[in-house]
Amino acid sequence: MGRSGNHAVVIGASIAGMCAARVLSDFYDRVTVYERDALPSDAANRRAVPQGRHVHLLLARGAKELERHFPGLLDDMVACGVPILQNRPDCIHFGGAGHVLGTSRVLRDEFTAYVPSRPHLEWQIRRKATAIPNVELVSAGVAEPTYDAARQRVSGVRLDAGDDIPADLVVDAAGRGTRLPVWLEQWGFDRPPEGSVDVGISYATHQLRIPDGLIAEKVVVSGASRNQTRGLGMLCYEDGTWGLTTFGVANAEPPHDFAEMCALADEIVPPHIAAAVRKAQPIGDVTFHKFPASRWRRYHKLDRFPAGILPFGDAVASFNPTYGQGMTMTSLQAGHLQRALESPDTDLAREFNAATAKSTYPVWTMNAIGDLVLHGAAGRMPWWYRPVGELFDQFLGAAETDPVLAEWFLRRFSLLDSLYMVPSGKLVARTIGHNMRLLLAEKRAARSRRAHDRDLVPGR
């Protein structure tokens, strides 16, 4: 096998840290994961992961990738009651950019998705990772990596308590708030160039108990649009409760309380779902979270990067959370790490950072187009974003009534077939044909309405 070493250290024991530890355990004699936050022994929210209290969609691709790294994960989740959606389009209500996908028939291709709550998923992954004999999880914060200037490489970490821990490789999975750009500068390297899109998102979430039998759907998504700066996501969890996250984009205020959430549901989801929300029993208080900007630290652009450290997970890119991609993108990075470690002759950081950039680019770009063109976000907008955004709007319009287009979109949104949201020429032609037929049908209907109105006018 490719590269190997004595000791690897991971900073942070959230989803990214656990994925990294799993992969590293195949290549290093020992893997130590340091976590500053208190970790619960069961599936519970924790202080350092405030986003865990809000709806977390595990995309179908993410489930597949996580199962590859943690075999048995999906069965274990289902055994604990995690809902599973198997080729059942009636389990999903999906609205986005002002269009509701027409997925009301059985999908042609295999489509399986799982709906764990975020604390449950994190707990399952942590349980599996820490069961690996050479992985140790230590309750301690990392103050900073230690840097050996003579060898131009990171040589380990210094803990908050002051101990120096030597390591052959350090993986920074400390999340969006990582200080790696600052440390790079201190060691004499450049900071990575950063891409950001000011999405101005505010979340407000309530846990709910909804009486049985009111909704067949297990996943309800109603995204923002040009005319609606607020949206919601609803997921049914393993314990039968529901997470209802409402949000505002482009600095729009989300609902403040349950009554306002019900009023928003009345506006943007089908009546039977809104009625179920009204009949729900709220559990606990509303929790809020602000996500001002999506951020991509482009480490792959740096000419010089120290050996011995890799940035991982949200520490590299944190995506607009309303698209539900972060955990899936992290699980893809675990595959990049595995492949980079398997090839012994390359510059590990260069190869890994390049592979991460390659998978980040299409997803980041499509998000940016949606956010900047359709959702009122602020940020740098190349000229071609607008026409692509408009074309996409047309595509989604056709997907409302064409199930083939709807299925294509659902699979791509789930990052299943490709990370690129680019329809083939055949699908573009199908979209144009479909929209033309709709337009002609509308014109015919308008003509016959006018003729009918004329016939009603007395004396004609």
Ligand SMILES: Cc1cc2nc3c(=O)[nH]c(=O)nc-3n(C[C@H](O)[C@H](O)[C@H](O)COP(=O)(O)OP(=O)(O)OC[C@H]3O[C@@H](n4cnc5c(N)ncnc54)[C@H](O)[C@@H]3O)c2cc1C
């Ligand atoms: C509001 C919101 C909603 C989201 N919704 C979704 C969704 O629907 N679907 C989805 O796939 N993704 C979603 N995401 C993204 C998802 O939460 C992350 O992509 C995922 O958690 C991976 O992040 P991470 O492990 O890199 O970092 P984090 O989850 O932020 O974890 C970082 C960990 O590092 C620890 N740490 C930090 N510094 C140190 C240190 N110095 N020493 C020791 N430990 C340290 C922290 O305590 C923490 O445990 C959402 C994000 C937000 C903000």
